Amino acid sequence: MxxxxxxxxxxxxxxxxxxxxxxxxxxxxxxxxxxxxxxxxxxxxxxxxxxxxxxxxxxxxxxRIPAALEARIQELVGQGQTNYPPADGVPELKSAIARLYERDLGLRYEPDAICVGSGARPPIYASWRLFTRPGDKTVSFLPMWNSGYYAQFCETDHRFVPTSAQENFFPTVEQVKAELPGTRMMVINSPLNPTGTVIDSEVLAGIATALVDENRRRDSRGERPCMLVFDQVYWMLTSAGLRHHSPVQLVPECAPYVVHVDAISKCFAATGLRVGWAVLPPYLQAQMKGLIGHIGAWAPKPEQLATAWLLDQPLVMAxxxxxxxxxxxxxxxxxxxxxxxxxxxxxxxxxxxxxxxxxxxxxxxxxxxxxxxxxxxxxxxxxxxxxxxxxxxxxxxxxxxxxxxxxxxxxxxxxxxxxxxxxxxxxxxxxx
Ligand SMILES: Cc1ncc(COP(=O)(O)O)c(C=O)c1O
Missing domain, CATH: 3.90.1150.10 (Aspartate Aminotransferase, domain 1)
Structure with a gap:
C-alpha cells in the first residue's frame, strides 16, 4: 500500500x-x-x-572546465577515491593551494592556514558564524553579492554602505574609516560581483592600513578585532593589464585579520564541482574546520585531488x-x-x-x-x-x-x- x-x-x-x-x-x-x-x-x-x-x-x-581536470576526476572516481576526505581538505590540496598563493600572489601561508569547503560559500558562511554574534555590527558595501543573507542568518546589526559608479563601486578609505569603529566583520569582494570592477590597489592598501590601526587600538584595550573577509573568487579572471591584489600583499600587518575566500568555481568554470577554500591565520583554522566538518560542507574527494593536481600545473592553468x-x-x-x-x-x-x-x-x-x-x-x-x-x-x-x-x-x-x-x-x- x-x-x-x-x-x-x-x-x-x-x-x-x-x-x-x-x-x-x-x-x-x-x-x-x-x-x-x-x-x-x-x-x-x-x-x-x-x-x-x-x-x-x-x-x-x-x-568547459579544463579537459585535464575532467579526465582526472573520472580517473579518481574509478580508483575508488570516494570516501570521506578530511573535514578541512585533503593534504595534497592544502599544499597545492599554499604553493599557488606563494607562486602567483607572493604570499607564503602554511597548509595548516587553509580550510577547504564545498565551494566558496561554506568558508563565507563559516566566517560569519565564527566572527559574529547576534547584534554585532557587520558591514558590506553595495552593490554586493549575498552579504544580506548571511547577515540575516547571523542576526547581525548589518550596515549596507552604498558606493558609487565614480568610485568604481568600491568603498573609499574614508567610508571604511567611518564604519570601522565597533565593526566586528567587514566583507570586500574584488573583482566584484555584480559590477565586474576591480578595487584600486591604493584604496585597498588604505583600507588595510585603517584596519590595522583600528585593531591595534582595540588590542591595547583588550577588545575583539574587526575581521575582513576578502572574497577573491574571481581573481584569476582579472582583465589583462590590471593586477589583482590581496590586502595582505599590500599591507602584510593586516594578515591576522584577513580571511581570503577562494574557489575553482569561477576561474575554472567549475561551479558544479564544489571546491573552495579559505586562507586564514592558522590559529583560526581549527574552528573553521570544525564548523565546516559539522555541516558536512567538505568538497568531494575526487574533485579535491584533481584540483590539487591542476593547481600544481602552472602551464596547464595559464x-x-x-x-x-x-x-x-x-x-x-x-x-x-x-x-x-x-x-x-x-x-x-x-x-x-x-x-x-x-x-x-x-x-x-x-x-x-x-x-x-x-x-x-x-x-x-x-x-x-x-x-x-x-x-x-x-x-x-x-x-x-x-x-x-x-x-x-x-x-x-x-x-x-x-x-x-x-x-x-x-x-x-x-x-x-
Ligand atoms: C563574489 C562571490 N563569492 C562567492 C560566490 C560563491 O561561490 P561558490 O559557488 O564557490 O560557492 C559567488 C557566486 O556567485 C560570488 O559571486
Whole structure:
C-alpha cells in the first residue's frame, strides 16, 4: 500500500512553515536572481528569443572546465577515491593551494592556514558564524553579492554602505574609516560581483592600513578585532593589464585579520564541482574546520585531488585561463563597445569598462523618464529587447538609478549580437 503523504499535511503550508521554523530563518527570502532566471526559463519555454544575462554561472555548452581536470576526476572516481576526505581538505590540496598563493600572489601561508569547503560559500558562511554574534555590527558595501543573507542568518546589526559608479563601486578609505569603529566583520569582494570592477590597489592598501590601526587600538584595550573577509573568487579572471591584489600583499600587518575566500568555481568554470577554500591565520583554522566538518560542507574527494593536481600545473592553468578570459572578454567587450556606440548616438545607456569576473555594469538612464523603477526597466528590456538582466537591487543596492548586472557566462556571441541589436531598436522606439 502507498501512503499519499499530502493527505496528512496542513493546507496552509506557509502558516505551517512559520509555526515550525523560527525567525530569522522563517523570514529568509529566495534569491531574486534565481526568481528572474525562472521567469526567463518560462518565457524561453514559450518560444521567446531571450538572451539570458542573469545567472552568475557558466553554461557548459559555451564554457568547459579544463579537459585535464575532467579526465582526472573520472580517473579518481574509478580508483575508488570516494570516501570521506578530511573535514578541512585533503593534504595534497592544502599544499597545492599554499604553493599557488606563494607562486602567483607572493604570499607564503602554511597548509595548516587553509580550510577547504564545498565551494566558496561554506568558508563565507563559516566566517560569519565564527566572527559574529547576534547584534554585532557587520558591514558590506553595495552593490554586493549575498552579504544580506548571511547577515540575516547571523542576526547581525548589518550596515549596507552604498558606493558609487565614480568610485568604481568600491568603498573609499574614508567610508571604511567611518564604519570601522565597533565593526566586528567587514566583507570586500574584488573583482566584484555584480559590477565586474576591480578595487584600486591604493584604496585597498588604505583600507588595510585603517584596519590595522583600528585593531591595534582595540588590542591595547583588550577588545575583539574587526575581521575582513576578502572574497577573491574571481581573481584569476582579472582583465589583462590590471593586477589583482590581496590586502595582505599590500599591507602584510593586516594578515591576522584577513580571511581570503577562494574557489575553482569561477576561474575554472567549475561551479558544479564544489571546491573552495579559505586562507586564514592558522590559529583560526581549527574552528573553521570544525564548523565546516559539522555541516558536512567538505568538497568531494575526487574533485579535491584533481584540483590539487591542476593547481600544481602552472602551464596547464595559464593556457586554460588565457582561453577562458578570451571567451569572457570577447563577450564583455562586445557589449561594452555596443553600449558605447548607443551612448554616442544619444541613447540613454552607459556601461563601465570590463575589469574582471564575468560581469558588466550596465545603466539604462530612464528612471523618471517614462519608467518609475529599475524593475520596470528590467521588465521592459525583457519584453521589448528579449534581454534578461539583473537590477542592482538584487545586490541590496536600494537606489533606482538604472544600474543592472550583465553576466556573460551562459550566452553565445551570436545571440549576444542579436540581443544588442534588439536593445538598440527598442531604445530608439521607446515610449517618450
Ligand atoms: C563574489 C562571490 N563569492 C562567492 C560566490 C560563491 O561561490 P561558490 O559557488 O564557490 O560557492 C559567488 C557566486 O556567485 C560570488 O559571486
Amino acid at each position: 502507498t501512503i499519499d503523504v499530502s493527505a496528512f499535511l496542513p493546507r496552509d503550508g506557509a502558516a505551517a512553515m512559520r509555526q515550525a521554523i523560527a525567525p530569522p530563518m522563517s523570514e529568509m527570502q529566495g534569491s531574486t536572481i534565481l526568481a528572474i532566471a525562472g521567469e526567463v526559463r518560462r518565457m524561453k519555454a514559450q518560444g521567446r528569443e531571450i538572451c539570458d544575462l542573469t545567472v552568475g554561472d557558466f553554461s557548459p555548452q559555451h564554457f 593556457e586554460y585561463l588565457d582561453g577562458l578570459r578570451a571567451q569572457i572578454d570577447t563577450r564583455l567587450h562586445r557589449i561594452y563597445a555596443a553600449v558605447q556606440q548607443m551612448h554616442a548616438a544619444g541613447l540613454p545607456v552607459q556601461a563601465i569598462s570590463p575589469q574582471g569576473a564575468i560581469y558588466l555594469s550596465f545603466r539604462v538612464d530612464l528612471v523618471g523618464r517614462g519608467f518609475a523603477s529599475n524593475e520596470e526597466i528590467r521588465k521592459w528590456l525583457l519584453a521589448e529587447a528579449g534581454l534578461a538582466v539583473v537590477p542592482f537591487q538584487a545586490f541590496d543596492m536600494p537606489d533606482e538609478s538604472g544600474w543592472f548586472r550583465m553576466s556573460v557566462g551562459a550566452c553565445g556571441v551570436e545571440e549576444l549580437d542579436a540581443a544588442l541589436e534588439r536593445l538598440r531598436k527598442a531604445l530608439v522606439a521607446r515610449p517618450a
